[in-house]
Amino acid sequence: MNQDTEQPLKASFYGYKNAALLAYVYIATVGLITYGFSVIFPVMINNLGWSRGDASWALSFSGMLTGFVLVPVTAIVINKIGIRKSIIIGLIILLTGLFTLVAVTSKLWHWYVIYGLFIPIGRALCGGLPMQVSIMTWFSRKRATVLGLVMTGAPFFGAIAQPGFTWAMQRTEMWQTGYLLCAGFCLLALVVSFWIKGKPSDTGQYPDGIAPADALAQKKEPQAGGPQTYRATEVWTVREVFKTRTIWIYLAVSVLQGLPFALITAHGVLHLTDLGYTAMQAANVLMLVTFSSGAARFPMGWLGDRIEPRWIISAALSLMLVGFFGLWKASSFSLLMVVGPIFGFAMGTMIILMAAIIPNYYGPETLASIRGFMSPPVTIVSANFPALAGYIADKYGSYNSIFFVLSCCLVGAILCSFFLTPPQKKMVEA
Numbered sequence: 001m002n003q004d005t006e007q008p009l010k011a012s013f014y015g016y017k018n019a020a021l022l023a024y025v026y027i028a029t030v031g032l033i034t035y036g037f038s039v040i041f042p043v044m045i046n047n048l049g050w051s052r053g054d055a056s057w058a059l060s061f062s063g064m065l066t067g068f069v070l071v072p073v074t075a076i077v078i079n080k081i082g083i084r085k086s087i088i089i090g091l092i093i094l095l096t097g098l099f100t101l102v103a104v105t106s107k108l109w110h111w112y113v114i115y116g117l118f119i120p121i122g123r124a125l126c127g128g129l130p131m132q133v134s135i136m137t138w139f140s141r142k143r144a145t146v147l148g149l150v151m152t153g154a155p156f157f158g159a160i161a162q163p164g165f166t167w168a169m170q171r172t173e174m175w176q177t178g179y180l181l182c183a184g185f186c187l188l189a190l191v192v193s194f195w196i197k198g199k200p201s202d203t204g205q206y207p208d209g210i211a212p213a214d215a216l217a218q219k220k221e222p223q224a225g226g227p228q229t230y231r232a233t234e235v236w237t238v239r240e241v242f243k244t245r246t247i248w249i250y251l252a253v254s255v256l257q258g259l260p261f262a263l264i265t266a267h268g269v270l271h272l273t274d275l276g277y278t279a280m281q282a283a284n285v286l287m288l289v290t291f292s293s294g295a296a297r298f299p300m301g302w303l304g305d306r307i308e309p310r311w312i313i314s315a316a317l318s319l320m321l322v323g324f325f326g327l328w329k330a331s332s333f334s335l336l337m338v339v340g341p342i343f344g345f346a347m348g349t350m351i352i353l354m355a356a357i358i359p360n361y362y363g364p365e366t367l368a369s370i371r372g373f374m375s376p377p378v379t380i381v382s383a384n385f386p387a388l389a390g391y392i393a394d395k396y397g398s399y400n401s402i403f404f405v406l407s408c409c410l411v412g413a414i415l416c417s418f419f420l421t422p423p424q425k426k427m428v429e430a
Helices: 002-011 015-048 052-081 083-104 108-126 128-138 143-172 176-195 212-220 245-274 279-304 309-329 333-362 364-382 385-396 400-417
Strands: none
Touching: 015 052, 015 083, 015 108, 015 128, 015 143, 015 176, 015 245, 015 279, 052 083, 052 108, 052 128, 052 245, 052 364, 052 385, 083 108, 083 128, 083 176, 108 128, 128 143, 128 364, 143 176, 143 279, 143 333, 245 279, 245 309, 245 333, 245 364, 245 385, 245 400, 279 309, 279 333, 309 333, 309 400, 333 364, 385 400
């Protein structure tokens, strides 16, 4: 009888359909725009005659606005109006920004206002945070696995976009072609977003499609399908979260490992072309980095539901250091074909498991608020980095000093990751 009552619930569980819809929105808003930027940006600044440092300020403005304002505000918006409405509003703003960027950008201040101030508003409301919060709410047992699946499409399509955009821009002799292609995919994402359901209760369902009584029974028999890694059983407040050592170690790892990724994304093509590689060779290396990032996400998410993520994170950071050093030296194109995928695979692993570890340790209910509180300090370090890297490269003619400092940052991240243990909540005595 129990089998008969469970079967209809599993058959009608909307979580996987919802995950597929979120995956496409994530492809359009993150996969194509973020990864496509790596090849559009060099063509744009060369065509418009801008310096790397000056043009990179748009990234700094975007990062500062996102970190200090938009992530905390998005967390509030999600809690107030829900995930679906947030995504729809964000896509409308993002589309408006992309079409405006293509139509009017000819001066630096146009670029600063549109890409640095306007587009980030749309991306924040429809991008990674609402997607992650929805997945963490819909799933518990397979949280990292499903998150890995949802986030796999972005780098796969981004990897195709990098040489694809390069070819299209060379064919049309217009940098605007890249952003027009992005806008087309975002327009379809807007249509898709009307079928998104932010949380299980929006459809009268439960996380994992399992009723609370059945979930309680499975906790007593974890081998029957319950989570195999640490899951918080206590209810945490944001104030309590930031009194733990773990969250500050997490913050340090996030910043230290994020900077190398930012350098390769924003300046990877410029670094490789400075070393004598062609634009298409550089785009192909970035394609392999991006593709490998996608290839890592599902298997590492699956593994992260079975092995404590902190151990996988330590291994991934070590691989990231190897790949980053190889991209720095870039002694031959054949070597780049090897170290690029190593860096990308490690990067994809970090993206999934760093996203999963917070709801594992503190519960999914606090994810949006934690991200909102953490964003400003992360931004202080990361937002100005693209412009700083551009100015240093302009002054010294290479990115060598930047690669050296960021290699040291990765060593620091590896050391910190060993202490990324589950937090212990202090019990208040009556």
